[in-house]
Amino acid sequence: MNKKEESKAAQKDSSQIRQKNMIAAHYSRLARAPETGEKCAYTFVPGNLTELLRSFDLLPVLPEINALQSAMRGKSRDYIRLAEKAGHSEDVCTYVKCDLGMMESGNIGPTGERLPDPDLLLLSYTGCFTFMKWFEILREEYDAPVAMLHVPYQGDGEITDSMRKYVVDQLRNKVIPAMEKVSGRAYDEDRLKEELARSAKAEDDLVAVLESARNKPSPIDAYFGGVYYIGPIFTAFRGSEEAVGYYEALRAEIEERVRLGKGPITPDGEMGPEKYRIVVEGPPNWTSFREFWRMFAEEGAVVVASSYTKVGGVYDNGFRHDPSRPLETLAEYCMGCYTNLNLPSRVDMLVRYVEEYEADGLLINSIKSCNSFSAGQLMMLREVENRTGKPGGFIESDLVDPRYFSAANIKNRLESYFQMIEQKRAGVAARGA
């Protein structure tokens, strides 16, 4: 076995294989849906209502996931080009354009099979304005009903009774009837409660995994590795037995790494000594995901906490789905997703991460086409710097448009940032002496 093969083998820990198999099986199930008669609902990761969908036997399709999968497989450039050729501006969200280009190209999913057309467009309008426009566009392309769920923003940093009632009333009076109509099944609250109980169990284990990064060295990378860990719970599996099993196994695997004093596994194998502990704000770039990760790993930089891994649900603040209040808990889940929090709350969370995870600083990956995340991040950076006394770094890239990933520029900036941390450490040491 040569070095390259050894490296590849090292990446394939059992949880990752299991996760990949789960997601591939879901895509295959979707591809077979026209034959099996299973109905599917297109919806979004933030504010997803997976347990509710599952309680109606509806299969979720997540267009953002399709887009990022397309990017990781090198297909997004052509998809985006197709959408721009059709009149979509170069200025707008590249997830949308990638999705539209994929649809235009036959809607072939990441496993090479055609994805089914939607039976329902479940527009959970949570934390991102573009979601609304995205499904207005899709509605023009597909002959499918739209169930709109407007999730109020936490403008004042709290969920009020009025906000909760608004979401619950919409679920009860609009979303559930739409699901009943499409699925041909009646709402089964007992089944929903069972799903929610399983969600809470998986959420416990996910939080334990994410919080394992408090260890030194951290056994996980909570950003690059984190996106794999959140995969099942942010997509089609929250509420399922498979998710419960996956997160139990993942937690055991990570606890074993802690016991052995190991750092994270990277695409190139076990990571070397941990030199920098970083908190990252913003989504990753998907077109050069491994290259991007390698820029960190080669410098000994581990991401110990990230906001992106909270985009489909914030659980490390104590929130768990509560089966005793099924619709209320779904409402609170939706309103609690990261991009539905106001900027002061986001700053508080990042400050907490820097402090609790004993990080060397905050790095922001500002995404060109995502205003929900990006608008105001420079101010957030300064706030976190001021409150923690730790240096901040700022890089710019995009989600799935390779034209906006400048590897040399990002690498330079990262190296400068790590040097800044060194200087800060040297300054602290000198003052201590």
Added chain:
Amino acid sequence: MSAADPKTLAERSEEIYRDYEFTTVRRWKERTGGLAIGYMPIYVPRELLHAQGCLPVGILGGGDDLEIIRGDAFYQSYICHIPRSTIELGLNGSLDCLDGMLFPAICDVIRNLSGIWKLKFPDKLSRYLDVPQVFEPELGGMFYRHELEELASELERRGAKPLEPEALRESIRVFNENRALVREVYDLRIREPWKVPSAELYVLMRAGLVLPVEEFTAMLREYLDGVRADEDRKPMDQARILLTGSFCEQPPLGLIKTLERAGCYIVDDDLVQIHRWLLHDIPEDGDPMDRLVQAFLDDSMESPTRYIDERGKGKELVERVEGSRAEGVIFCAPSFCDPALLDQPMVVKAVEKAGIPWTAFKYAENNGQFQVIREQAGTFADSIKLWSGV
């Protein structure tokens, strides 16, 4: 020259619009001791603020005069310009006269600006005004009513009058009077666009964002009287176009003038949209808060910032083209404006289906060069005059 000379009124309006010190607002505060409350595009229920003795002050960015010194430090490269200039106005002291700012739910940039405001100006009222995207009264209506009641309570805590139903009813009447005149002046522009040049109309509407509504109403009356009496305003052979996409960050005045000089009569537009957000008067009977809520739900413009359910995108624009007898559409959106630019391909489809000529370009509020736009708009106007109906 009489006091009602429309050019004089336009000049005064332009002074008000370009006044970054907000002198008229400061004077109003000195005179009344009331709270001045700023708001971002597009729509806030000004009647409610008025009823509590507050002055609503529309803040539509910094335009093309404002030098951005600190605002750039808050934002990344790829974003529209209005948040940079607005934060600049906040940091350079221009907005010190405001006791608070409202940030309506129109996009993620304005939404996040509300958070920046909270952090940078913690002593001032800073409120994200969430608006419903489902329009059934028992769902979105109840939620919106509660949002408005919370806003009213917050204003009261900061020294505004308590919200009284009869005061709200009276404010609705005052704004209805204003809306009627706004409609009148826009209708006149449709009928006789040479009487109401869009550059004049624009600065008049901008002045109306900062003046007390009673003064703005008087100004509109004077303006209408003036232009009706002005015999020197003669028709020219211009193409009638509808301008769309400019509902938040505003184009520089120079761009509007450029379009007119390039041979376009702008007969309908999205500029300074709050004055026309509600399509009709708000009924003055019944529970005034219910009426205010209902107007938002049922009688608002079909903005790209509002979820459009069954009706289909673009139908409203085609109807506006027909209603204004426009001969073409110019899609004129700010760079990086998600609502406008994500909407545009859907609306273009509807416009093309209806056989309406169109063209498109983007701008930033601080653009200073219009040559390319002048050539594009001129060619578009010429093509309409030469080829429409062939």
